[in-house]
Amino acid sequence: MHSELLRIGGLVIHSYGFCMALGFLGAWQIAVWLCRRSGRNADQLTSIITWLMITAVCGARIAYIIEHWKSEFVNNPIAIIRIDQGGLMFYGGFIAASLFVALYITIKKINLFEISDVLLSVLPLGHFFGRIGCFMHGCCYGRITSSKFGVCFPVNSPAWIEQCNAEPPLIATTALKSLPVIPTQLIEAGANLLLFAVMLLIFLKNHKRLGLPTGVYLLSYATIRFMIEYLRGDPRAAIGIFSISQTISLGLVIIGVAALFYSRYHNKISVNNS
Numbered sequence: 001m002h003s004e005l006l007r008i009g010g011l012v013i014h015s016y017g018f019c020m021a022l023g024f025l026g027a028w029q030i031a032v033w034l035c036r037r038s039g040r041n042a043d044q045l046t047s048i049i050t051w052l053m054i055t056a057v058c059g060a061r062i063a064y065i066i067e068h069w070k071s072e073f074v075n076n077p078i079a080i081i082r083i084d085q086g087g088l089m090f091y092g093g094f095i096a097a098s099l100f101v102a103l104y105i106t107i108k109k110i111n112l113f114e115i116s117d118v119l120l121s122v123l124p125l126g127h128f129f130g131r132i133g134c135f136m137h138g139c140c141y142g143r144i145t146s147s148k149f150g151v152c153f154p155v156n157s158p159a160w161i162e163q164c165n166a167e168p169p170l171i172a173t174t175a176l177k178s179l180p181v182i183p184t185q186l187i188e189a190g191a192n193l194l195l196f197a198v199m200l201l202i203f204l205k206n207h208k209r210l211g212l213p214t215g216v217y218l219l220s221y222a223t224i225r226f227m228i229e230y231l232r233g234d235p236r237a238a239i240g241i242f243s244i245s246q247t248i249s250l251g252l253v254i255i256g257v258a259a260l261f262y263s264r265y266h267n268k269i270s271v272n273n274s
Helices: 015-038 042-067 069-073 077-081 090-108 112-137 158-165 184-206 212-231 244-273
Strands: 004-008 011-014
Touching: 004 015, 011 015, 015 042, 015 112, 015 184, 042 069, 042 090, 042 112, 069 077, 090 112, 090 244, 112 184, 112 212, 112 244, 184 212, 212 244
Parallel strands: none
Antiparallel strands: 004 011
């Protein structure tokens, strides 16, 4: 865990903020490249991504604050603005960004999948860097484990604080590190990197099949996230027997299936008309 990547005088560069910036930059550059390869408007996409960055960060932060209000913010409200130190809920940003895209395509009168197919093909790369940032900051950690793959986080890390504050306490406040936990951040980072490779191949070979990349991403990531939620050890808000993220994942599966049906239907029409 290295929450502070670099300190120069009074300037502090946090690992989470740095990784998030790398993720946005990398995803944006590859999205532009995919637009040019598929004949889409790269300038239009760049404009969309700029606003998506702002919208997604705001949505992700608001969702995280709502889910972790009692455990992190009720006694320390100034922490609300410290997004450079971690604390973004991916699905909150995803929903906020989706609402922005829905508004954009309504105003511009363009096909949703012309945009979403590109954006969702590169999103796993940005998400990969984001989860590396989570690991370096220590948030989004997993359950306590006796496995040799368990990771111990240092004093004042989120895992250490949670284990000290547990009822009864799991470790003493004099402990120099947390109990070993599952490195869910690295597991999800690896899954996202693999998903990015798959999405890249699918888009390059099937970019004319509108909706196919979107459907594949939604089904794939929803499944990944649903399963990883069972390994998470940080405080999780729930809806019934599922966490909020699992509930959203189930919804995305339905939308993903609908996108695949649209892709198949649209492709048949295109073939028949050609």
